[in-house]
Amino acid sequence: MDEGTAPAAAGQDIAQMSFEEALAALEAIVQQLERGDVPLDQSISLYERGEALRAACQQRLDAAQARIESIVTGADGRVSGTRPFDTEG
Template sequence: MDEGTAAPAKAGQDITGMSFEQALSALEGIVQQLERGDVPLDQSINLYERGEALRAACQQRLDAAQARIERIVTAADGRAVGTQPFDAEG
């Protein structure tokens, strides 16, 4: 069984329960299926919709990670004066 045929088994998995890596892998599988061009139209539309949901979930996780990592403490005048731990409140 090739990678392209393994992806549909994961199609029903809840995206919110996936790790970033799992979501990215599922998205890559969908892209491969769509690029092959041998998927019926209705299935292609469903794959595209799931792919878009996976892409959005990955982007949201990347944005959240970036915000946590790049939290910069600024002075009243806007100057960067240091960094704050990514898990600190504030």
């Protein structure tokens, strides 16, 4: 059926994966677990790897979000500049 799910990514170091590779590997794991035809021990290993992939993806998303600038408007509603996304004010 799904003979190509996560072959190369299964043992790949998560830190070396791009966001897209990590997300694809996570999706493959979710599909395997949802099928329900994986032995319990393998399911636990898959879940642990999936959690590590999820955390890595979330960390990269958080870092990207921190780099986004938001538009600052003045009291009159006009754009007055930009500021880093994570700056309060």
